[in-house]
Amino acid sequence: MQSIATRNVIIGAGAMGSAAAYRLARRGEPVLLIEQFPLGHDRGSSHGAARITRHSYADPSYARLMPAAFQAWKELEADAGQSVYIRTGGVSFSPAGFDYGACVAANLESVGVPHRRMTGADWNRVNPIFSVPATHDVVFEPDAGMLAAARAVALQLELARTHGGEKTQVMPSTPVRRIDLDGTRPVVVTDSLTIATDRLIVTAGAWVKHLLPRLPIPLVATRQQVLYFRPSDPAPFRIGRFPVFIFKGSGEDEAFFYGMPGFLGTGIKVARHFVGPETDPDVEDRTVADAYCEIVRGFLRNHIPALAGAPIDLTETCLYTVAPDEHFLVDFLPGRSDVIVASPCSGHGFKFSCLIGQVLADMATGGPGHERGELDLLPAWKLARPS
Numbered sequence: 001m002q003s004i005a006t007r008n009v010i011i012g013a014g015a016m017g018s019a020a021a022y023r024l025a026r027r028g029e030p031v032l033l034i035e036q037f038p039l040g041h042d043r044g045s046s047h048g049a050a051r052i053t054r055h056s057y058a059d060p061s062y063a064r065l066m067p068a069a070f071q072a073w074k075e076l077e078a079d080a081g082q083s084v085y086i087r088t089g090g091v092s093f094s095p096a097g098f099d100y101g102a103c104v105a106a107n108l109e110s111v112g113v114p115h116r117r118m119t120g121a122d123w124n125r126v127n128p129i130f131s132v133p134a135t136h137d138v139v140f141e142p143d144a145g146m147l148a149a150a151r152a153v154a155l156q157l158e159l160a161r162t163h164g165g166e167k168t169q170v171m172p173s174t175p176v177r178r179i180d181l182d183g184t185r186p187v188v189v190t191d192s193l194t195i196a197t198d199r200l201i202v203t204a205g206a207w208v209k210h211l212l213p214r215l216p217i218p219l220v221a222t223r224q225q226v227l228y229f230r231p232s233d234p235a236p237f238r239i240g241r242f243p244v245f246i247f248k249g250s251g252e253d254e255a256f257f258y259g260m261p262g263f264l265g266t267g268i269k270v271a272r273h274f275v276g277p278e279t280d281p282d283v284e285d286r287t288v289a290d291a292y293c294e295i296v297r298g299f300l301r302n303h304i305p306a307l308a309g310a311p312i313d314l315t316e317t318c319l320y321t322v323a324p325d326e327h328f329l330v331d332f333l334p335g336r337s338d339v340i341v342a343s344p345c346s347g348h349g350f351k352f353s354c355l356i357g358q359v360l361a362d363m364a365t366g367g368p369g370h371e372r373g374e375l376d377l378l379p380a381w382k383l384a385r386p387s
């Protein structure tokens with residue numbers, strides 16, 4: 001077993017790890033990024049064509065952080081000379097009498113983001129491909145859109161190499177078997193290496209509890225199912241005509257559905273946001289249940305009927321790492337100012353990942369946000385402060 005020493009080790013090359021590697025490399029920091037699977041794999045949480053981005057949040061602390069998140073993506077695009085954000089407009093809708101729409105509209109107002117609130121009947125006139133109940137509460141945000149997920153991850157890895165040159169090392173297909181915290185410095189152990197590091201950033205997604213079993217916060221990995229529909233007439237569903245959407249239902253099942261236009265050749269993406277049963281991230285299960293497809297078609301029948309009967313030409317599975325209250329975990333490990341844990345997921349972390357990369361780099365280097373900066377705005381889960 002070979003032993004090496006380095007300055008910064010990041011475990012996991014998903015949305016969060018690639019963002020942290022990019023931001024550290026951009027500051028001239030040496031980075032060793034270790035990933036258990038090949039880069040761009042589809043076993044975790046960050047693969048696939050696109051993710052929704054929006055300022056439209058019912059929780060004010062997330063809405064407040066979104067302008068900074070949008071700015072972080074803009075900086076990346078400027079640095080890369082490539083776009084990852086696709087503006088499509090976004091609609092949030094929910095049954096009348098349910099405060100979701102009111103909260104979303106109030107938060108958009110408070111962060112000064114243009115939007116329009118209307119009834120379901122109004123919305124159906126604005127965009128006739130929708131047929132939502134006339135009394136629904138609808139909020140339209142023109143700046144909402146999609147982020148090219150797989151491309152954004154690959155781009156940050158590429159830029160980490162471009163900025164870092166030889167100081168950036170990426171080890172794909174290299175599972176970290178354990179993290180040893182008994183010594184003065186964290187030691188990362190793989191099949192062939194022990195790596196002592198000054199700083200360790202654990203962005204291992206659904207596997208974080210495998211690497212840090214004593215993490216004092218219940219994080220649950222769950223498996224998500226995603227459907228891509230191929231309507232016979234795709235025109236009304238094209239970018240520029242069909243917005244990203246979020247539906248938040250009421251009642252005991254609190255149904256929560258979301259979707260977006262086709263992108264990079266895919267059909268229209270629709271899925272249910274649902275914590276679901278705990279799963280073992282090491283178990284590869286790509287099945288999508290017929291019953292689930294029927295639940296999604298049921299939602300579409302009541303809201304986007306033209307899509308309800310369309311063939312599904314692609315299914316995808318993906319992992320959520322869910323924290324209590326679906327908040328984020330971004331903090332130092334208790335008693336260690338040299339180990340940072342970041343699991344900002346719960347099914348809504350991608351849009352923040354570029355910003356979180358910046359904050360992780362701050363935390364690691366003692367930069368301006370090393371006390372988590374903007375993230376202190378977030379009701380993120382905090383672990384005990386290092387003494």
Ligand SMILES: Cc1cc2nc3c(=O)[nH]c(=O)nc-3n(C[C@H](O)[C@H](O)[C@H](O)COP(=O)(O)OP(=O)(O)OC[C@H]3O[C@@H](n4cnc5c(N)ncnc54)[C@H](O)[C@@H]3O)c2cc1C
Pocket residue numbers: 011012013014015016017034035036037043044045046047050051052053174175176177203204205206207208211224225226271317318319320342343344345346347348349350351352
């Ligand atoms: C179906 C679905 C839809 C979503 N939609 C949205 C959306 O519309 N908008 C939004 O903002 N967010 C969305 N999200 C959430 C978002 O995608 C995630 O929050 C984000 O991708 C999490 O990134 P991550 O880097 O934490 O996890 P991952 O991408 O899973 O990265 C963790 C990495 O660590 C690696 N790793 C783990 N253990 C080890 C080890 N022992 N050794 C080496 N490497 C290891 C894994 O292989 C993996 O590559 C969605 C998520 C899902 C699943």
